[in-house]
Amino acid sequence: MMTQYVHQPAFMTGDEFSIETFSLLNPDGELYPGGEEPALTRDHARRLYQAMLATRILDERMMAAQRQGRLSFYMQCTGEEAAVVGAAAALDDADMIMAQYREQGALMYRGFSIDEFMNQLFGNELDYGKGRQMPIHYGSRKLHYMTISSPLATQIPQATGYAYGQKLAGEGHCTLTFFGEGAASEGDFHAALNMAAVHQVPVIFFCRNNGYAISTPSTEQFAADGIAPRAFGYHMHVIRVDGNDALAVYEATRQARKIAVEQNQPVLIEAMSYRLAAHSSSDDPSGYRAKSEEEAWRVKDPLLRMQRWLASKGWWSDEEEAAQQESLRREVLETMKRAEKRPPPPLESLISDVYADVTPALQHQLDQLKRHIRRYPDAYPRGAKSLDLTLSSATDTQGEA
C-alpha cells in the first residue's frame, strides 16, 4: 500500500467505521422492506428449521435429564439455533465444520442421529469417542464434523490449516469454524485470522457473539465494537449478521462460502445473538444477569421467527409443529433409555488410540491394571464389567462413524 503522508498528527480509533448488521426477517418472521429472500427450496428451508427444532427439544430434554442426575453435564444451544444451523445449511455437506462446543445444531443439520447424540452423552460402548470426553464433545468423520475439544479457540488456527489442505487438494471445499466472542480473546484467534489472510485460505470464521463468556459480559471482554472490526486489521472480508435470523445467517454464510471457495479468501462472520440458557449445567446465570434481560431476548426467539416465515410460505403448520415436537420428545426419551443401559467402553479402550499402535509400555501398564482389578473388582465396576464379559472393543454398529 502507498504511504500517504500528512503533516498534522491524526489519531484514529476505529469509530471512523461503522459495521451494520445484516437482517432479513423481523421478529414476526416477515421480510424487511428492501430485503431479498434467499433462493431456498421448500425442502431445504424445512430441513434447516427441523434441525433447529430438534436441537431445541434435545437440549430441553437433556438439561432436564441432567437435573434428574441421569447425565453428568450438559450444554444448550438455546437461543443460538438460527446462527448455528443457518450457517451449516449454507455449506456443502462435505465442507469441514470445526466447532467450539455449543453447535450441536450444525451436527443435527448434517444428520447425526439422536441415537448417536445419546451414545456420546452417556459415553457408552457405542460412543465414537469411546467414552473419553465429557458430554457434548461430539464428532463425526462421515459428517465432516471435527471432534470437539474443550480448550477454547484451539480449533480456529486448526481450521486455517485444514482449509489450506483443502485448497491444495483443489476439490472446492472449505472449512467453517465456530467460536464465541469470549474465545476470540485467545491468541489462537489472532494467529488463525492472520495466517488465513496471509496464506489466502478458504476458511469461514463464524463468531457467535452471544453476549457472555460464562458470566463475563461482552462489555468486559473487549472495548471495540464487537469482533467484526478486527477483520480490518487482517484485511479480511467481514459481515455482521442478526444471529437470530436464520435466513440472514444462511444468506451471509452462503455468500461467504462463495468468497472462500472461489477466491480463496477467508471471511469473518459475526452473528449477534444471545445465550438464552446457562453456560452449562454447572452454571446459574441468576448470579450475573437480570431475568428481564433474558425475557427481552426470548421475544426474539430464532425458532419462532423461522417458523412464522415458513408458515407464511405455506411450508409449515401448527399441526406439523405439534406433531414434530411430540415425536422428537418421544424419540429423545426412548433413545436416552437405550443409551444409558448400554455398557461402558471396554477396559482396553483406556490405552488404544494414544498412538496408532499400542506401545509395549502401555500394554504392560494395562496388564498390571487388569491384575489389580481382578483382585478388587468391586472397586472398579465399569472396568470389571468389561473384563468379565470379555466384550469386543467398542464398535460402531451403525456403520461408519
Place this chain on the structure above:
Amino acid sequence: MATMNMLQAINNALDIAMAEDEKVICFGEDVGIFGGVFRATSHLQEKYGKARCFNTPLVEQGIIGFANGLAAQGSVPVAEIQFADYIFPAFDQIVNETAKFRYRSGDLFNVGGLTIRTPYGGGISGGLYHSQSPEAYFTHTPGLKVVVPRNPYQAKGLLLAAIRDPDPVLFLEPKRLYRAAVGEVPDEDYQLPIGEAEVIKEGTDITLVGWGAQMEVISKAAELAEEQGISCEVIDLRSLLPWDVDTVAESVFKTGRMIVSHEAPLTGGFAGEIAATIQERCFLYLESPITRVTGLDTPFPLVLEKEYLPDHLKIFEAIRESVNF
C-alpha cells in the same frame, strides 16, 4: 555415500520426503526462500513451490495450530519452530491438541502426519533463550513421540521415519552439531527405527546413556575412562518417547552400573525417569547408585555456560565414583 553435516542431512531428508509425497509441506518462520535461519530448508521452496514450502507469520501457536489442522485434513506437515526455546507459545496446541487428537476422537481423526522440527541445546553461547533442552515437558505427554538424532546419518534416517510415522513426532535437532557434526550419509532414502535405542559402543563395567549432542560428550568421557581401564557401554536412546527400556536394562544387567546425562536441568529431567525405571528392572544387579550428570537447576547461563554444561570431565568423574563406590 556423501559427506554431509547435520543440516545437509536434514535438508536432504526433507527433499526426499517432499519429492516422494506431494502431501509433505514444510513451513515455519523464515523457512521459505531464505531456507530457515540455519538453512535446514534451503532450496525447498525453489524446488517444490511456495505452496509447499513457505514462511509463516511470527506466531508459534499459529504454526502448530495450523499444522494440526493440516495434518487432520490428511496432509503431512513438517513444521519448524525456529528455536526450541520458543516452542512454549505452542505448548497448548502440542500438549492439548496434537497429543490428544486421535485419543479424544476415538480414532475418527488424527494428526499422525505431523512432524515438528526444532533446534535445541546449548554450547553455542546462546544464553537463556537459545540454549534450552525442553524434552522433558514433552516426554510427559502421552500421544507424542520425541526423537533426537546424534549425527548426520541418524538425523536423516530418523527424520524420514518421523515424517512417515503414523503418530505426531517432536524432532529435536542438536543445533551445536548442525555444522560441527560431519559424516558419511547415504544418498538414498533410508529410515532408522523410532523407539529403539542403539548401543554405540560395547563395554562391561558401566552403562552410559544419553541422546543428541550429549552423545559426543559421553563418548569422550568413555575414552578417558577406557584409558584408566574402565570399560564403558555407551547407549544412544534416540527416542525418548517411547523409549527403549529393554536395551538399557539388558546393558545394566551386564554392567551393574549406569550414568544418564543430559543438558537440561536435573530436577524433573528425563534422566530421573530412566533411573527410576532401571532401578525397578535391575535392582538386584546394581553395584552402585544410578547417577545423573546434567545441567544445574538454573536457567541456562551465558558467560558461565561451560561451567553449567555436563561436560566429559563431569561425566568422567561420575564414572570413577560409580566404579569405585
